[in-house]
Amino acid sequence: MGFDPAKANAYLQQARQIEQTLSEHQELFDEGKFLDFQSVTTTLETEIQRAQQEARKLSIGIVGAMKAGKSSFLNACIFGGKDVLPKAGTPMTAALTRIRYSETPQATVHFYERKDWEKIEDNAQKYEEQLNTKYSNYCKIYDRSHADSTEGVCSKQVFERTLFQQDVSEVLKSAKELTQMVGSNSAILEHLGDADVLDGDIMAKLQDYVGARGRFTPIVNYVELEVNLPELEDLEIVDTPGLNDPIVSRSYATRQFLRACDVVILLSPCSQFMDANTVGLMANGLPDNGVRKVIVVGSKLDSGLLNEPKGSFAVASQHALNSYKGQFRNTMQQAMRNNPRRAGIMEKISESDLLFVSSTCSSMARKQKQHQPLSPAENLVLQNLHSNFPDFDETLLSSIGGINKVLKTLEAVRQQKAEIIHGKNNTLLETAQINHLRALDKIQQELSSSRTTLKNSTSEQLLQRTEAIQQVMESSRGKLMYIFDGAAIGCKNKVNQLLPQLTLEQQNHQRLDVQTSSEEHHGVEGTGLFGLIKEHYSYTVTNNRVDVSEVVTNLEHHASTCQNTINQEFQYVFNREQLSHRIVEVVLDAFRKSDMEFDEDDIRLPLQNVLNELSSPEIRFDYTTYIDKVESQFPSGYAENDDIHKLKSLQTRLLNEIDQDMGQQLTAALQMAANMLNKQAVTFADRIQELLCGELEKLQGQIQERETYLAAYQQFDKTIQQMKKQLAQTDSSH
Structure with missing residues (x-):
């Protein structure tokens, strides 16, 4: 059987009734568990509405960290090289955008209801x-x-x-x-429920809606961008602002939209391919259910190749691709070990679906074919490829671009549209049912624990257990502070180790190739009385010339090498797994030495939840300002003779500025990490103590009405059992 709207809506109504019952008993369990149940219901409601749409479009989500090149990828791949979406750094990158086909281009900004x-x-x-x-x-x-x-x-x-x-x-x-x-801009709330339609200079107008300081930004739900591209007639593209968006509300909204996507394309820059950031996106950002297929794309392949040693392009290219695939395998294995509960989404990501692209090279290949001039940035990439790889051939640009392979993959997905949508629709109820039951089970576990503790404990015993936990945490406080302080000191020491490396690295990026040319000049000069005697003469003029692009390459490579070196070293500033293991053992050892009975899992879970927040620092260095300085002083693109000395001096000064600026970023990043660790040193024990004692504090307030609350826990537990039985008996098969 296919999707049954009547059955789906009946189940949805059932879930809403359960929600109402849960909301009436909020004082008995943690509200976060209620919100989990509610989120499943809300997602199901949206999916039922989409499933009932005739000729539903296939929804493809574009996911990646901020500045992973999502907009450039879409322009090159989906929009045939047209700059439909502005590249990173523009207001559009701040909003979730649904892109659809329309004969009349326009943007519709949807505000919250x-x-x-x-x-x-x-x-x-x-x-x-x-x-x-x-x-x-x-x-x-x-x-x-x-x-x-x-x-x-x-x-x-x-x-x-x-x-x-x-x-x-x-x-x-x-x-x-x-x-x-x-804040005080409450007047914008009058626009709630509205939708503003923008035409003309759409991108400029959008600044007021999705820009970081846009007047309406807080109340914008999402943007619909309609473009006149017939290729999109049966597709919907969801361009996300980045799952590591520092604005929590946008990141949360992105994950909600992704639940409705059928296919997800996950972009990871080749220069940091499948790094900790991307792992975090996979492990925490992508929804377990709903998404039927995940395609991983290594973006900015040209930058990745330029990080390879100079020499043969064929060798460098093969080495880079093998390295990326190896990183992918290692990342997936590590992610599965660290996040076994996320195995569902991980299993939808296969090495056979790995693709590598360079939107820049794709654009260059297209322009060369159409005899169009390259942009300055594209010319620089081309020069760098020729400089690094003597055997590089410009006919390889299309291959590096990789867009044809992506298009073939998307076409295969398009051919599977009916199967993908049918499969998703047929699992809607089953997915919601499983997630609802899990949410109810967590509530029931909390109820059982609370009821048992309340039944078997006196007020004095609850107080004693609270105090015992406090004493245990107090006994481990010194050791925990020592561990965190040690890691913080390691961050500070790392600065002194890395800064000299940046200066030494300069030596590898200072060489300039001076091109010398000679030119013979001939003339006739009159001598003697009245210059009547004619003498022929000749002389040679030697010109020295340096292409400014060499300086640009040196600056780019120096900045890129230093950034990669620093970020690699950051991974060893503190070993997260090792640090977490030491902390867990210190706390568990303190509990083992106490006279208190405890379940290790009850201690490990809150510990691990807090420790999962630890992360190593990372820097992103923008070197374009230094390149602008070179190009503004030498607009002709070269330096000749006496100006070569000026160009060399400028290169030295800018390399020193890069070292200085990157050193400041390095110091700031490591100081931030040290501050985080120092805070953990003084707050970690208190935080774990608060988590472990919070439930006891709640029960302490209920002890005066013990019998009333015991009856409430028991009755509500029976209600939860009935709810689970009711949901479990729902026929979700088709």
Whole structure:
């Protein structure tokens, strides 16, 4: 059987009724679990609506870290080389954009519905309530465990930033952020529920809607861009702003839209192919369900190839591709080990679907075929390829571009459209059913634990257990601080080790090839009385010339090499797995030495959740400003004779500036990492203590009405069982 709308809507109604029941018992379990259940229902509702659309389009999501080259890739691959989307750094990169076909190009900016904004404001209020409650509990626990200390509790602002935001639901955090962005500009809320249609100079007008400082940015849900490209008639492209978007609300919205995508193209720059950032996107950003296929694309292949040693292009190209594939295999193996619960999405990513592209080289190949001039940036890439690889042939540009392979892959996907959509529609209920049951099971586990503890404990015992946990964490505090402090010191020491390497690296990027040419000049000169005697003479003029592109190449390679060296070294500043293992063992050892009975899993889970937030620093260095300085001083593209000395002096000065600026970034990045570790050193024990004692604090408040709450837990547990049975009996097969 195919998709059954009646059955789907009946199940949706059933889920909404369960939601209502759950909302009436919020005081008995963690609200984050309720939001998890609600999110599944909301996604299902959207998917049911899409499944009922006639001639539904195949939805393809473009995913990657910010500045992974998504817009350039789309322009080269989907839009036939036309600059339909502006490249990174423009306002469009700040918004999620759905791209569709239309004979009349325009953009439609969709604002949140008023009911959506009311929910956002409600969740922002819940954020504040949870913050106030948890800060109050933190202060109580801190006062009891630090009775003899002269240090006071941290401020509410510090607690929110270092402890609370790590544990609060992303839904609540996003809502709080959006309401803060509106601030005093509440007049824009009058536009809720509206949709503004833009035409003419669309990109310029969009700045006010999706720019970082756009007036309407906080209330924009998404943008629909309609373009006159018949190739898109049966497709919908979802261009995401980047899953590592620093604005939480946009990143959350992106993940919600991705749930509706059938196919996802994951871009990872070749210069950092399948790095920790990309692993994080796969492990945490991509939805488990809904997406039927994931295609990994290594972008900016030209930059990756230029990082290879000079010599044979064929050798460098083969070595680079083998290296990327090896990184892919290692990354996937590591990701599966670290995130076994995410195996579903990982299994949809295959090495056979690996593609490598260079949007720049694709554009160059197309322009050469059409006898169009290359841009300055494209000329620079071409010169660098010739300079690095003597055997490079410009007929290889199309191959490096890789767009034809992508188009063949997309065509194969397009041919599978009916199968993909049919398969997705047929698993809608099954997917929602599984996720709903998981959410209910987590609630039931919490209810069982709370009921057992409340039933078997007196107020004094709860207080004693709370104090015992506090004592255990206090006993491990010194060792934890030592571990974190040691890692922080390692960050600071690394600066002194890396800075001299940047200066030494300059020596590899200073050579300039001076081209010498000679020119013979001949003439006749009159001598003697009245110059009547004619003498013939000749002389040779020697010209020295240096192509400015060599300086640009040196600057680019120096900056790129230093950036890669630094980011590779950052991975060893502190070994995250090793650090996490040491911390877990310290805490568990402290619990083992105490007289308290405990379940290791109850300790490991909150520990691991906090430790998962640790990450090594990373820098992104923009060297285009230095190139601009060269090109502005030598607009002709070359330096001759006496000007060569000026060009060499400029190169030396700019290399020193790169070292200085990159050194500042290095120092700042490592200082940021050290600060993060220093904060963890003084707050980690408190944070784990708050997580472990939070449930006990809740039960302490219920102990005076023990029988009432025991009956409530028991009755609600039965209700959850009935809910699970009700959902499990739903026939989701087709």
